[in-house]
Amino acid sequence: MTKDTARKSPLSKRGIRTRQALVDAARVIFERDGYLDARLSDITAEAKCATGTFYTYFLDKSEIFAAVMEATKNEMLHPGMEHVDGVEDPAAIIESSNRAYLERYRSNAKLMQLLEQVSSIDPQVRELRRARGWVFVERNARGIKDLQDRGLADPDVDPVMASRVLSGMVSRLAFATFVLKDGGDFEQLVYTASRLWCNALRIEHQLTMPQAVEKSDG
Amino acid sequence: MTKDTARKSPLSKRGIRTRQALVDAARVIFERDGYLDARLSDITAEAKCATGTFYTYFLDKSEIFAAVMEATKNEMLHPGMEHVDGVEDPAAIIESSNRAYLERYRSNAKLMQLLEQVSSIDPQVRELRRARGWVFVERNARGIKDLQDRGLADPDVDPVMASRVLSGMVSRLAFATFVLKDGGDFEQLVYTASRLWCNALRIEHQLTMPQAVEKSDG
Amino acid sequence: MTKDTARKSPLSKRGIRTRQALVDAARVIFERDGYLDARLSDITAEAKCATGTFYTYFLDKSEIFAAVMEATKNEMLHPGMEHVDGVEDPAAIIESSNRAYLERYRSNAKLMQLLEQVSSIDPQVRELRRARGWVFVERNARGIKDLQDRGLADPDVDPVMASRVLSGMVSRLAFATFVLKDGGDFEQLVYTASRLWCNALRIEHQLTMPQAVEKSDG
Amino acid sequence: MTKDTARKSPLSKRGIRTRQALVDAARVIFERDGYLDARLSDITAEAKCATGTFYTYFLDKSEIFAAVMEATKNEMLHPGMEHVDGVEDPAAIIESSNRAYLERYRSNAKLMQLLEQVSSIDPQVRELRRARGWVFVERNARGIKDLQDRGLADPDVDPVMASRVLSGMVSRLAFATFVLKDGGDFEQLVYTASRLWCNALRIEHQLTMPQAVEKSDG
DNA sequence: TATGAATGAGAATTCATTCAT
DNA sequence: AATGAATGAATTCTCATTCAT
Numbered sequence: 001m002t003k004d005t006a007r008k009s010p011l012s013k014r015g016i017r018t019r020q021a022l023v024d025a026a027r028v029i030f031e032r033d034g035y036l037d038a039r040l041s042d043i044t045a046e047a048k049c050a051t052g053t054f055y056t057y058f059l060d061k062s063e064i065f066a067a068v069m070e071a072t073k074n075e076m077l078h079p080g081m082e083h084v085d086g087v088e089d090p091a092a093i094i095e096s097s098n099r100a101y102l103e104r105y106r107s108n109a110k111l112m113q114l115l116e117q118v119s120s121i122d123p124q125v126r127e128l129r130r131a132r133g134w135v136f137v138e139r140n141a142r143g144i145k146d147l148q149d150r151g152l153a154d155p156d157v158d159p160v161m162a163s164r165v166l167s168g169m170v171s172r173l174a175f176a177t178f179v180l181k182d183g184g185d186f187e188q189l190v191y192t193a194s195r196l197w198c199n200a201l202r203i204e205h206q207l208t209m210p211q212a213v214e215k216s217d218g
Numbered sequence: 219m220t221k222d223t224a225r226k227s228p229l230s231k232r233g234i235r236t237r238q239a240l241v242d243a244a245r246v247i248f249e250r251d252g253y254l255d256a257r258l259s260d261i262t263a264e265a266k267c268a269t270g271t272f273y274t275y276f277l278d279k280s281e282i283f284a285a286v287m288e289a290t291k292n293e294m295l296h297p298g299m300e301h302v303d304g305v306e307d308p309a310a311i312i313e314s315s316n317r318a319y320l321e322r323y324r325s326n327a328k329l330m331q332l333l334e335q336v337s338s339i340d341p342q343v344r345e346l347r348r349a350r351g352w353v354f355v356e357r358n359a360r361g362i363k364d365l366q367d368r369g370l371a372d373p374d375v376d377p378v379m380a381s382r383v384l385s386g387m388v389s390r391l392a393f394a395t396f397v398l399k400d401g402g403d404f405e406q407l408v409y410t411a412s413r414l415w416c417n418a419l420r421i422e423h424q425l426t427m428p429q430a431v432e433k434s435d436g
Numbered sequence: 437m438t439k440d441t442a443r444k445s446p447l448s449k450r451g452i453r454t455r456q457a458l459v460d461a462a463r464v465i466f467e468r469d470g471y472l473d474a475r476l477s478d479i480t481a482e483a484k485c486a487t488g489t490f491y492t493y494f495l496d497k498s499e500i501f502a503a504v505m506e507a508t509k510n511e512m513l514h515p516g517m518e519h520v521d522g523v524e525d526p527a528a529i530i531e532s533s534n535r536a537y538l539e540r541y542r543s544n545a546k547l548m549q550l551l552e553q554v555s556s557i558d559p560q561v562r563e564l565r566r567a568r569g570w571v572f573v574e575r576n577a578r579g580i581k582d583l584q585d586r587g588l589a590d591p592d593v594d595p596v597m598a599s600r601v602l603s604g605m606v607s608r609l610a611f612a613t614f615v616l617k618d619g620g621d622f623e624q625l626v627y628t629a630s631r632l633w634c635n636a637l638r639i640e641h642q643l644t645m646p647q648a649v650e651k652s653d654g
Numbered sequence: 655m656t657k658d659t660a661r662k663s664p665l666s667k668r669g670i671r672t673r674q675a676l677v678d679a680a681r682v683i684f685e686r687d688g689y690l691d692a693r694l695s696d697i698t699a700e701a702k703c704a705t706g707t708f709y710t711y712f713l714d715k716s717e718i719f720a721a722v723m724e725a726t727k728n729e730m731l732h733p734g735m736e737h738v739d740g741v742e743d744p745a746a747i748i749e750s751s752n753r754a755y756l757e758r759y760r761s762n763a764k765l766m767q768l769l770e771q772v773s774s775i776d777p778q779v780r781e782l783r784r785a786r787g788w789v790f791v792e793r794n795a796r797g798i799k800d801l802q803d804r805g806l807a808d809p810d811v812d813p814v815m816a817s818r819v820l821s822g823m824v825s826r827l828a829f830a831t832f833v834l835k836d837g838g839d840f841e842q843l844v845y846t847a848s849r850l851w852c853n854a855l856r857i858e859h860q861l862t863m864p865q866a867v868e869k870s871d872g
Numbered sequence: 873t874a875t876g877a878a879t880g881a882g883a884a885t886t887c888a889t890t891c892a893t
Numbered sequence: 894a895a896t897g898a899a900t901g902a903a904t905t906c907t908c909a910t911t912c913a914t
Contacts, residue, residue, distance in 0.1 A: 012876075014913095040904080050879045051879085052879055052881095054906090055908095106422035130394075157410055157427075158427075164400065164402075165410055167386075169384075169390065172387065172389065173383050180348050184379060184382075188376065192379045192383055195374070197418075199372060199417050199419070201417045202417055211372055267896085268896040269896085269897060270897065271894075271897095274891070448893095448896090470775075486899060486901055489901095492899075497884090523871055553775065590849075590853060600827065601823060601850055604822035608823065609819050611822075619814075620815060628819055632820070635854045636853045644810070666873080672873085694910090704874060706875055708909095709876095709909095710874075
């Protein structure tokens with residue numbers, strides 16, 4: 001699912017450079033124009049190579065998109081509560097995970113919007129994304145289970161389903177805030193998401209509302 | 219929101235019939251092929267009229283899509299906690315709202331997926347949807363405020379932001395479940411969403427896990 | 437195999453006219469440039485219509501070629517000895533059939549060359565042509581059988597196989613003469629083909645060499 | 655006919671090996687894909703060399719095709735009546751020539767089909783083939799003339815034209831049988847072709863139908 | 873000689889939109 | 894109002910050929 005995406009593995013250094021230039025160019029063009037309006041000729045122009053060169057490395061637009069996704073997968077995080085296992089203050093970890101996630105999302109909003117768009121268009125991308133998401137859902141579920149076992153979280157929810165619900169909650173919030181531009185003070189966002197997350201699982205916490213922020217905004 | 223959707227207000231009975239046939243056909247084709255792959259000629263074929271007739275009623279694909287949305291707006295709900303104001307058991311209302319929402323979503327999954335797709339493509343639709351969503355966010359925020367004022371909900375969250383977060387949580391859950399087909403027992407879904415919602419706001423409740431369902435499933 | 441070749445049966449008179457213009461244009465372009473070098477844009481230019489119009493009637497080049505073949509099938513004869521049944525002088529009929537065939541072939545040499553070319557490229561056309569050829573092979577075989585039964589032809593050959601061999605003999609001669617331009621006096625050609633045909637089947641004849649023709653030429 | 659086929663006369667042993675690998679590969683690819691669909695890159699891949707290497711030895715596809723033809727010319731025979739001069743039983747020679755020709759044709763059907771295809775596409779190849787064919791036509795014509803002079807063949811046909819007609823007859827039969835797959839028992843084929851050939855020239859013979867074969871088949 | 877990445881001209885094809893009937 | 898044939902702009906994709914290494 002990773003290797004045979006490319007038409008050829010470029011062997012020479014030059015080939016590697018060209019392929020990389022195309023992937024970089026594709027990201028620029030996709031973020032600028034969206035997936036649908038991106039023309040391959042714009043990508044090759046941006047990469048300063050001939051149109052035909054595109055086909056040395058990729059079969060079509062969807063394939064170079066996959067390569068862009070592969071190249072940026074580290075920028076595409078998922079909301080989580082990593083490392084709560086056996087830690088004293090789960091709330092602090094949840095808050096810091098949420099802050100980290102929202103920050104990453106904010107810096108990569110264009111990319112996330114792009115991923116959203118392509119997911120809504122291309123079933124393969126949709127499925128890939130879903131599969132990747134599940135890794136995080138399950139990781140979070142293990143954290144929840146651990147807290148339940150230690151008597152630190154509401155035992156009356158299924159950990160996997162709770163994980164799905166809460167992961168979705170934060171990712172949806174990030175989407176609405178940074179892609180749809182629903183706005184809202186960043187610290188307030190982190191605080192609300194984290195507080196509701198902890199409350200939802202009945203995790204004890206001392207989270208307090210960040211000061212000097214008005215009650216709401218449009 | 220209704221007026222300039224139609225190119226002309228069709229006056230004759232025949233005109234009304236033809237227009238309606240086109241809108242109905244468009245929904246069929248859009249749900250079958252998606253927005254992008256739907257050809258106007260497929261829509262007119264489905265409506266059993268000539269291609270040219272399309273332009274008697276609509277300017278382009280986005281306009282007939284708007285008409286489909288208008289015609290189906292009653293099927294497109296938003297998650298909420300309707301009418302909690304001054305009611306005895308807010309948890310019951312939250313649960314029943316969630317159940318109702320998830321049921322509607324399930325029946326209209328194709329349509330919701332379509333809306334998702336077009337939102338990711340067409341900024342106008344995206345904005346329209348966002349605006350409609352806010353109506354519900356604010357309605358829910360009023361409910362939360364009311365509970366907070368009556369001492370029945372966590373006072374340390376901004377009602378609007380909490381509303382955004384929780385509405386998003388349920389709509390994202392519905393999307394993942396019914397569009398991405400993440401699966402999960404329906405009652406378990408309703409229960410988890412409702413319990414987490416109540417917990418999140420520290421609303422007292424007696425929600426209990428539906429029986430005979432294992433802890434997790436794929 | 438004849439009807440659903442066309443993308444749409446044009447209903448209007450205008451449609452019939454346009455389709456016909458395209459088929460006529462295609463024949464001109466195919467005969468001028470050959471099948472491979474014929475560009476669809478040349479065909480539409482010749483037909484004085486837009487490139488897109490082509491696709492109203494045909495799916496691709498092979499389909500309009502089929503339409504050209506269909507339109508010209510009366511010009512594409514096969515060599516034969518029709519109507520020898522019960523006739524006094526079979527040789528006269530064989531000679532006149534051969535003359536007719538060779539004349540038709542000469543007038544349609546371009547078309548026959550085209551058919552040869554496409555047959556060598558497109559298995560469907562090859563098969564169609566083969567199937568059409570068999571009709572004539574079998575018809576001739578019945579003529580041979582009749583002569584054998586009446587004691588007028590060599591009984592020691594299988595009529596069908598003899599028919600294949602003799603039909604091929606004349607069609608190959610026509611091809612070599614008019615397409616490959618092997619040359620040769622026309623009457624000499626008719627005479628030789630007919631004499632050898634009759635001799636081959638031991639049919640009695642009074643065929644005589646046309647006068648005033650040198651023995652051979654390049 | 656040999657000289658300007660090669661771009662350069664490869665002198666080094668390595669060069670000879672590479673060139674030969676390319677020609678062998680080309681035959682494989684041409685027979686597999688046909689002339690038109692054969693890509694030079696497929697040929698070089700089959701020959702296990704780089705695309706650029708092709709141009710060290712050949713100018714273009716038509717040139718390597720010529721090299722393939724040159725390399726296989728011994729497999730490309732023409733129908734004939736070899737060495738009839740002064741031999742006792744011309745019929746036996748005709749029959750054995752026909753058998754040999756049809757056998758060779760059967761073993762090289764792919765190659766013959768390829769030659770047919772390229773002849774229909776490339777005028778140069780067509781001309782080359784026509785020229786080669788004439789050598790055989792003329793050789794056969796001399797054989798016929800000899801029989802006529804000895805009173806063993808119908809004197810009332812032009813030997814060259816008869817030769818053309820009869821050579822074409824057998825080559826066309828072979829093509830229809832082995833390329834178009836018209837079928838037919840092999841011995842029956844040899845017998846019919848030979849008997850009709852002898853009859854056509856009024857050459858005396860004792861050819862008898864091969865036993866145990868029904869009158870006709872598909 | 874061999875390599876294989878880069879080149880780019882050129883043709884097919886789609887389908888929203890127009891418009892004469 | 895309805896019809897449906899005609900339009901043509903716009904892009905993708907192929908692959909023979911070149912050329913720097």
